[in-house]
Amino acid sequence: MKRGQSAAVAASSEWVGDDGVRQPGGEVHAWQAGTNQTLCGLALSRTRLRRFPHVRFDFRATDVITPEDEVRHICPRCVAATSRRGERNWTRVSPRP
Numbered sequence: 016m017k018r019g020q021s022a023a024v025a026a027s028s029e030w031v032g033d034d035g036v037r038q039p040g041g042e043v044h045a046w047q048a049g050t051n052q053t054l055c056g057l058a059l060s061r062t063r064l065r066r067f068p069h070v071r072f073d074f075r076a077t078d079v080i081t082p083e084d085e086v087r088h089i090c091p092r093c094v095a096a097t098s099r100r101g102e103r104n105w106t107r108v109s110p111r112p
């Protein structure tokens with residue numbers, strides 16, 4: 016798998032926005048185009064998750080789900096897997112010798 020590639024979204028349900036574009040709903044996971052499983056290891060075929068190659072997985076651990084959101088659950092393992100790659104929310108202080 017190539018590193019630094021941004022992950023797309025796989026979700027348990029979908030809805031269509033005002034612009035006619037499919038949007039993820041329900042439970043969302045990160046998924047890398049060309050693979051058939053989520054970053055946390057769920058098989059897309061077995062879990063019936065839908066793929067959203069046009070939607071970037073840009074959820075953060077700090078995201079708050081409001082009652083109006085179609086998204087009900089953001090997979091914490093997929094958030095961790097995608098935020099580890101040098102993105103802001105995951106600052107790790109390098110230990111001093």
Ligand SMILES: [Zn+2]
Nearest residue numbers: 044055090093
């Ligand atoms: Zn996941």
